[in-house]
Amino acid sequence: MSESPLNFTPFANEADVLEVGDLTVENRLDRITIAGEVDLTLDKAGLARAKLLLRLLAAAVANMEASPLPDALPPAGTQTVDNPFN
Known part of the structure; x- marks a missing residue:
């Protein structure tokens, strides 16, 4: 597996x-959501995945360090909708 380019700018869009x-x-304007699992195997494919994750996290940290940050974000708003199956 070759190293993939990081075509992902953290906090750039939704x-x-x-x-x-x-x-x-998943990219958001105010957060990056990371879900699931990945095996960083001791082979070339695992190294490529590890480097991609490292670049992603380095880009996110650089973006955060360059931005004025609040102490904490408010909780995400929720909206209740009618059950369409009733």
Whole structure:
């Protein structure tokens, strides 16, 4: 497996999704959501996945360090909708 380019700018939009193994990284304007799992195996494929994750996290940290940050974000708002099956 060759090293994939990081076509993912953290906190840039509400649309980008990056997959690393079975790990999904979803871009948001105020957060990056990481869900799933990935095996960093002791082989070339595992090294490529590890480097991709390292670049992703380094880009996220650099973006955060360059931004004025609040102490904490407020909880995400929720909205209740009618059950369409009733």
